[in-house]
Amino acid sequence: MKQKLLDQLFVTKTKLFLLSFFISVAAYGQTPVSYKNGLVVSAHPLASEVGVDILKKGGNAVDAAIAVQFALAVVYPNAGNIGGGGFMVYRSSNNERAALDFRETASEKASRDMYLDASGDPIERLSLDGQLSVGTPGTVDGMVKAHERFARLPWKDLLQPAIDLARKGFPITAMQADELNRRKEIFQRFNPLGTALIKKKGHWEEGDRLVQRELARTLRLIKDRGRAGFYEGRTASLIIEEMGRGNGIITTDDLKNYQAKWREPIVSSYRNHEVISMPPSSSGGVALVSLLKAVEPYPLSRWGFQRDSTVQLMVEAERRVYADRSEHLGDADFYPVPLTGLLDSNYQQERMRDIDFSRATPSSAVKAGDPKTYESEETTHFSIVDKEGNAVAITTTLNNSYGSQVVVKGAGFLLNDEMDDFSIKPGVPNLYGLLGGAANAIEPGKRMLSAMTPTILTKNNKLFMVVGTPGGSTIITSVFQTILNVIDFGKDMQEAVSAPRFHHQWMPDEVYVEQDAIRVDVRKRLEAKHYKFTPRGSIGRVDAILVNADGSLQGGADPRGDDVALGY
Template identity: 65%
Template sequence: MSKWLAMALLLSFSQANAQIEKEKNVKAFEFLSNADSKKAGKALEFKKGAVVSAHPEATAVGVEILKKGGNAVDATVAVKFALAVVYPNAGNIGGGGFLIYRSAKGELNSMDFREKAPALASKDMYLDANGDAISEKSKEGHLAAGVPGTVAGMVALHQKYGRLKWAELVEPAYQLATKGFKITKQQANELNRLQNKFKQFNPLGTVFIKQEVEWAAGDLLVQTELANTLKLIRDKGRAGFYEGEVANFIVEEMKRGGGLISKEDLKNYQAAWRTPIIGSYRGYKIITMPPTSSGGIALVQLLQSVEAFPLSKWGHNADSTVQVMVEAERRVYADRAKHLGDPDFWKVPQKELLQEAYNKGRMANFNWNKATPSSEVQAGEFARKESEETTHFSVVDKDGNAISLTTTINTSYGNYVVVKGAGFLLNNEMDDFSVKPGVPNYFGLVGYEANAIAPNKRMLSSMTPTILEKDGKLAMVVGTPGGSTIITSVFQTIVNVIDFGMDMQKAVNAKKFHHQWLPDRTDIEPDALTPEVQQKLEAKGYTFYKRSSIGRVDAILVTKKGIYQTGADPRGDDTAGGW
C-alpha cells in the first residue's frame, strides 16, 4: 500500500475533537473505495471537497492535496500526473485532453490540450497507392502518434490558477512510479491480453512485458524510467518534457519506428485557452467544451432537441424516452460528421448549430410510428469525425472551485509504443482525424473535410467535460471516457439527474444506450431496456446491439444543502474521495 493511499484511508476524527482539530488546523478526511456501495447506488457525500477519478491511488493523491490547502486546480494537476502512473492505459503524459474550469466566483474558462498532428503529417498519409485507407497505420505503432499536450496543459493551468508549488503537485506521481503500486485485477487482465502488442512495438523492452508468468492482481508495478521523466517535469516544468533528455528520447523512438514527431513539434506545442460553450436545459446553465472537441456543441444540441418533450412523465428508459433521445442522437451525430473540426483550420458553424430553433426543427420530421433510417438523415446545411479508454475526473474544493477534465491517448494503451528511456505510452490520436472522407475511425465515427489531416492541426474529439450551474451556483461536475459514446453518456447522466431525480451515484450507475448516426443501430448495455420496451421499439424498426459497458462517468453533484455528492462509476476501479 502506497503512502498516499494509506493516508487516504485514515478515519475521520471524532466529533468530540472537532474544536481541537480546528485549532490545530487538522482536517478530517474520508476516503471510501467500496465496490458494493457503488453498485448499490449509495452516493457518498463530503463537505469540504471531493475528487472522483478512475483509480483509488489517484483519488487519494487529489484529496490529500485538497487537505494541504491546495485548490481544485492543484488537485487536478496532482491527479493528472498520478493517473499517468497508476492508469497507464489512459491517464497519461503521452496524450492530451480538455478541461472546463469554474471558479468559486463564477469565472469560466476552458483549455484545449489536445494533441496535434506533427508538422510532417499530410492529408493522405494513411492511404495506399490506390487511395484506399490503411487503417492499421493510424491505430498502431509510431506513425499513429500526435504531439502530446498533457504536460503543456497542466503547466499552463497551474500558472494561471494554481496555489501550491508545482513540485509539490508532481511529487506524489514521482513517488508512485519510484516505489510502485499494486495493479488491480482489471489492469492485470489488460496487460496480459496485450503482451503480444507490447512485444511487437517495443523490441527493446518495456516494464509492461511480463516474462514467463502472467500479471496478477496485487503485483507491484515499478516504473523507473517514468519516474525519471516525472522528476524532470517536477524540477523543470514544461522544459522537463518538451526539451532536453525526454524530448531526445521521444525523437529517438520516432526514428526507430518511423514516426513523425520532431524536436520542433515538441518545442512548438502550446495548449490553447478557449471560450466555453454555454447552453441551458430546464433552468440549468450548461458550461461545456468548444471545438476541437465536438462534445460541447453536440451535448447542447441534444439537450435542446429533447427539452420540449416530457421525459420525466414518460420515465427513465421508457420506450418514448428512448425513441426521442435516439432520434436526437441520430441527427446530432450527422451534424458532427460534417461540420466539426479544429476551429484554427476549419470554420465551424458553431452559432448555427447551437440555435434552439434549428435543433427543435431537426426533430420535427421524426415519426412516432417508425424509426428514421440514418440514410434519410443528413447534416444540416448553413449559409456560409475513440477503445474507449479515455479517462475523466472531477474535482471540487472547499471554496467551490471546480474542474471537469477528460484526457486520453485514444484507444486503450494508445499505439502500444512505450518511449524507451522515458517510460510512458504514446497516443494513437491520429486515428481521430478523417483518414479518408467517409471512412469510419476506430469507433465507427465518420468524418469529412472538416476533420481532414493537416500539419499542426488538432484532431476532432468526443470528449465532453462539463459543469452545470443552477441559479448562479455550482450544481454539477460531470464527464466520462468512452470514445464516441462520451457525448451520449454525459447527456444521459444529466437527464437522469434533472428529469428523473436521481442522486449522483444512481445517475452514474444507470444503464445506457447509444446511437451515433452510422452505423444505423442503437447500442445498449445489458438490462438497459426491459424486454417490453425493446419489443415495442423493434416493431417500429429500431435495431439494437447488445454490448459491454458504455462510459465510466465520474461526477459530483452539489446538493441543496451545499454538500458534494459523488458518483464513481462501478464499471471500473473508479473511486470517490473527499473530506
C-alpha cells in the first residue's frame, strides 16, 4: 500500500511539473532566461529536470549528461536510447577537451552487399526496418566510459531517475501521443509479441501514462552491473533472441567486444572563437568547420540575416562541403580520412573560388575536391553546463524515428537502424538522401558515418556556447546556422535556435526551406538565378547554451519540439 501511494505521488508530481512547464513556456515566448549555477537543455522536460536535479546534488556536467541520456531512453523513446549510439564532446573549466565516439558498429557477420538483391540493386527498406538493420549498440558502454573518466557521483545515483520514470510511468505529451498512434501498425508488425509502446485499447492521448516495466528491469541491471548489465547476461541473451526472430546478425561476440572510443576532438576557429567538435566516425565536426572556413572571408553581418548574398553564399558552401563529405569521410579506423586538408582554410577558400553571385552553381558541376594536396531526421541532442563551467554536448540516436521499430522483447528498449547510414551501394542515397562511396562501405566492426555535430565554442579561453541538434543530414547545417545567428547576426540564444532554417546537401540539387525561412522577395530573386527551393517541415531541434558576458547561462530550447531549458 505504501509503495502504491508513493507511486501515485510520483505521477502526480510529474503531471504538476509538466503543467507548470508548459505554462512557463507559454509565458516564456522568445525571451531567454538566464541561470547562474547550471543549465540543461534537452528534448523532454522530464529529462531536463533529471539533469538539473543531478547538478543540484553536486554532480558535474558529465554526471548530469549520463542521467539525462538514460532518462531520455525512457521519456523520449523515438531517439533517446540505450539501443543506439552517439557522440559526446566535453570541455572542462580548465580547458581539458575530449571527444567520445559511442557510435554503433557493424556486426562481425556484416558484408558489403548485404542489402542488395541478386541483381545488385538495394532491397527496399531492408537496411531500415527490422532486426537486420541493427548495428551493435554503443550507448551504454559510452556512458560507462564517460563515468569512469569524468563523473563525480556514484553510477547507481545516475541510473535511478530513469528507472523510476520507467517503472512508475510518466504522462506523455500531445506530440508523443500523435507519434505513437501513427506508428501503431508498424510497431505491431515488428513486435508481434507486444510492447509497452502499443496501447492495448484505443489511442494514446495527451496525459496518458506510459509505463515501461521491462525497460525498468533492464535499467536496474545496468545500474547494478554496469557494462555487463547490458552486453552480457540476461540483456545480451534477450538481444540475441530478438535477432533470431527477424534474421538479425548481431552476435554474442559483437556485444562482448564492443568498445566506445576516446578520440581527439576537431579544434579550429571562426572569427576569434575556438570551435571544438566531433571527429570521424562523425562527419559533423569536419563539415561544420569546413562550412565556417568557407564563409569566414565574407561580410555576413553586413549582408544581414537570410538576405540574398548571405543565403547564396551559405548554399554554395554547403553544396561543396557535402560533395566532399560523400567522397572523403568515413570511419577513420578503416579509411584514411584526409582531415588536415579538409580543415585547411586555403583548401576551403579554393573550393569557393568559382562562386558566381549572378547564378547558382549546378550540383552536377560540383565534384569532390582533392584535400590530400593540402597540408596547412531522427536523433536527439542535449547541452549541459554546470556551475564550475564544465560543458557537455551529446548527440545520440537510433537513426530513423524509433529506429528499427523493434523493441527487444523482455528488455523493453528499441533497437537502432543505423546500418542504413553506411553506403549500401555507391551512388544510392540513404534515408536522408546522402550519397557515399568506398570510405563509408559496410565492413565488419566498422562505424557507419554520421552527421551528428555536438559542438562547444570558446572565446578568449572562456566557454562561449554549447550546441547541437538532431535532424539527419540537416544536423550540420542547423548547427552551422545557429552559430552564425549568434556570432554574425547578433541573436540571443533563443532567437538563434528559433530562427527559421534552410538546408542544401549537394544532392539532390534543391534548397529545403522551413515555412517561414527566407523572405518571399529574396526567394524570388534567387529563383531567377536558378536556385530551386523546396518547402518542408521542421529542420532540426537545436538545444543550445550561451554564456552571457556576466557568466550566467542562457538557454535556447527548440520550439519545434517539447524541448526545454531548465537551470538553477
